[in-house]
Amino acid sequence: MLQLQKLSLTQFKNYDWQQWLFNERIVAICGPNGSGKTNLLDALYYLCFTKSYFSRQDALLVQRGKQGLRIEGNFLKDDNKNDIVCVIRENNKKEFSLNGEEYKRFSEHIGKFPCVMIAPDDVELITGASEERRKFIDTILSQCNAIYLQQLIDYNKIMQQRNSLLKAAAEHQRLDDALLDILDEQLTGLGQSIYDQRSIFLQQLIPLSIEAYHSIAQKEDGLSINYDSQLHNRSLKELLKENRQRDLYLQRTSCGVHKDDLEIQMHGQAFKSIASQGQRKSLLFAMKLAEFELLKQQKGFPPILLLDDVFEKLDATRMHHLLEKVCKKKDAQVFITDTHRERLEKALTELKVHFQLITLDN
Amino acid sequence: MQLPSSLLENAVAEFAKLPGVGKKTALRLVLHLLKQDVAEVQHFGETIAKMRRDIKFCQRCHNVSDGDICSICANSMRNRQLICVVENIRDVIAIESTQQFNGTYHVLGGIISPLDGIGPDQLTIESLVQRIEKESIEEIIFALSPNIQGDTTIYYIQKKIHHLPCKVTTIARGIAFGGELEYADEMTLARSLANRLPVQQYVKG
Numbered sequence: 388m389l390q391l392q393k394l395s396l397t398q399f400k401n402y403d404w405q406q407w408l409f410n411e412r413i414v415a416i417c418g419p420n421g422s423g424k425t426n427l428l429d430a431l432y433y434l435c436f437t438k439s440y441f442s443r444q445d446a447l448l449v450q451r452g453k454q455g456l457r458i459e460g461n462f463l464k465d466d467n468k469n470d471i472v473c474v475i476r477e478n479n480k481k482e483f484s485l486n487g488e489e490y491k492r493f494s495e496h497i498g499k500f501p502c503v504m505i506a507p508d509d510v511e512l513i514t515g516a517s518e519e520r521r522k523f524i525d526t527i528l529s530q531c532n533a534i535y536l537q538q539l540i541d542y543n544k545i546m547q548q549r550n551s552l553l554k555a556a557a558e559h560q561r562l563d564d565a566l567l568d569i570l571d572e573q574l575t576g577l578g579q580s581i582y583d584q585r586s587i588f589l590q591q592l593i594p595l596s597i598e599a600y601h602s603i604a605q606k607e608d609g610l611s612i613n614y615d616s617q618l619h620n621r622s623l624k625e626l627l628k629e630n631r632q633r634d635l636y637l638q639r640t641s642c643g644v645h646k647d648d649l650e651i652q653m654h655g656q657a658f659k660s661i662a663s664q665g666q667r668k669s670l671l672f673a674m675k676l677a678e679f680e681l682l683k684q685q686k687g688f689p690p691i692l693l694l695d696d697v698f699e700k701l702d703a704t705r706m707h708h709l710l711e712k713v714c715k716k717k718d719a720q721v722f723i724t725d726t727h728r729e730r731l732e733k734a735l736t737e738l739k740v741h742f743q744l745i746t747l748d749n
Numbered sequence: 750m751q752l753p754s755s756l757l758e759n760a761v762a763e764f765a766k767l768p769g770v771g772k773k774t775a776l777r778l779v780l781h782l783l784k785q786d787v788a789e790v791q792h793f794g795e796t797i798a799k800m801r802r803d804i805k806f807c808q809r810c811h812n813v814s815d816g817d818i819c820s821i822c823a824n825s826m827r828n829r830q831l832i833c834v835v836e837n838i839r840d841v842i843a844i845e846s847t848q849q850f851n852g853t854y855h856v857l858g859g860i861i862s863p864l865d866g867i868g869p870d871q872l873t874i875e876s877l878v879q880r881i882e883k884e885s886i887e888e889i890i891f892a893l894s895p896n897i898q899g900d901t902t903i904y905y906i907q908k909k910i911h912h913l914p915c916k917v918t919t920i921a922r923g924i925a926f927g928g929e930l931e932y933a934d935e936m937t938l939a940r941s942l943a944n945r946l947p948v949q950q951y952v953k954g
Contacts, residue, residue: 476795478860533935534936534939537936541897545897548862548863548864548897548898548901551863551864552863552867552868555863555866555868563868563869563870564902565905565908565909566861566863566905567907568908569901569904569905570901572904573897573900573904575900636892671778742949
């Protein structure tokens with residue numbers, strides 16, 4: 388069991404200095420727009436992933452007009468206390484430490500304190516380009532398997548080299564075939580292995596997502612999700628060989644696992660073009676819950692769940708099923724935000740679970 | 750920085766062009782030279798100019814050399830049928846200081862990386878292939894950095910010479926000497942397990 392007991396923020400976003408104690412498994416946070424609900428969740432996410440969910444630049448997290456910030460969290464993991472501290476100094480240098488010991492490589496921290504964030508903008512995962520869905524798959528797989536991450540990094544590096552070679556060939560009107568052969572061979576080994584691991588992983592993720600969707604929507608909606616890859620029918624070796632002329636013309640690699648996607652359909656049609664906003668959101672939650680399930684299986688304990696503004700766009704029944712699923716059937720610590728205090732309070736009271744209510748004001 | 754003399758300023762600017770040297774270090778070096786005798790500084794300057802002017806690259810292995818052929822290639826005690834392929838001259842120095850290698854070298858001058866605009870043509874690969882053909886080389890040992898570009902380079906050269914009766918090997922990859930096993934990264938450890946050694950060979954080391 389992983390649980391956050393205390394969170395202290397100093398000069399983080401809109402917080403000058405603030406501290407919260409969390410003594411219930413379910414924490415409800417309400418307050419008007421701009422009161423810092425999402426910032427609180429983001430601070431928590433930061434402690435788990437050494438980076439913000441929303442902002443790429445650490446400097447943007449510092450309170451306006453101030454210099455430096457500090458985030459401190461006291462986690463309880465299997466009855467052991469863990470203190471995570473992140474300090475960004477005045478010169479934007481980042482220090483990250485667990486129980487007083489500073490990390491040399493931040494990547495070592497990732498995966499130790501798993502959490503899953505669900506935020507409104509995440510609907511991109513359903514409606515956006517295939518890149519979003521690959522990122523979603525890769526993030527989960529990388530957390531569970533360090534070798535996969537390394538192979539993915541290597542694959543991308545070799546592809547960059549290959550693309551540069553294709554560009555140079557077009558510029559100089561001359562191609563070193565032997566070198567392209569070698570790069571293709573290197574790409575093939577890695578690409579094939581990535582494909583195999585994604586296939587196995589998706590055989591677990593897809594059924595879990597569909598099952599979660601059904602339990603939120605309480606109906607089928609004719610939903611189907613399939614792993615779409617050029618490698619289904621041909622090996623990467625054959626694909627690269629067949630498309631070489633085309634690649635030379637396009638000056639980039641047109642086939643491989645970097646084109647993989649999840650094909651989501653409703654009644655046989657593309658989900659993103661016919662699904663309603665509520666249905667999209669239901670599917671988003673379903674996929675995130677599947678991520679939660681898989682991480683839980685992998686780690687042996689449930690990750691922390693962060694639900695940001697989930698009440699928007701969902702009807703009351705779907706909302707009820709979602710909350711029932713996350714608050715009652717799971718044993719994870721859950722943080723939920725909403726702008727309407729009454730709505731949140733009512734929904735959680737109906738579920739008959741113990742919860743802590745935190746009200747933020749401007 | 751305000752300097753009282755333009756001569757001084759020029760000298761500082763030249764030193765600051767060197768890698769790892771900033772304006773302040775450059776000034777410190779120049780002021781040090783200023784304290785020396787004129788003759789000594791003259792000697793200093795001439796040594797550097799002469800080094801750049803007179804130095805040659807070995808026609809056989811592309812190592813730095815005083816003559817057309819470097820001292821390693823000219824040494825008759827060395828096994829000329831054995832070539833160690835390295836990226837640059839610093840690697841030659843590193844391997845030489847082990848005093849464990851009795852063959853000759855071949856300096857590639859870099860590794861293949863189209864991303865950095867380095868293709869096989871910019872390297873001395875062609876001359877290596879010719880050496881292997883003409884000098885009836887028995888074995889080449891690749892001593893390149895263990896990364897993707899290093900692998901690309903090895904595969905590329907191997908393909909170019911696979912029709913020749915020459916053994917191709919690469920330096921071992923694995924756990925470093927004097928290291929603690931628990932601190933080895935997973936990739937290295939996994940690789941060491943895959944390429945493990947029979948103990949007999951290990952003890953003979």
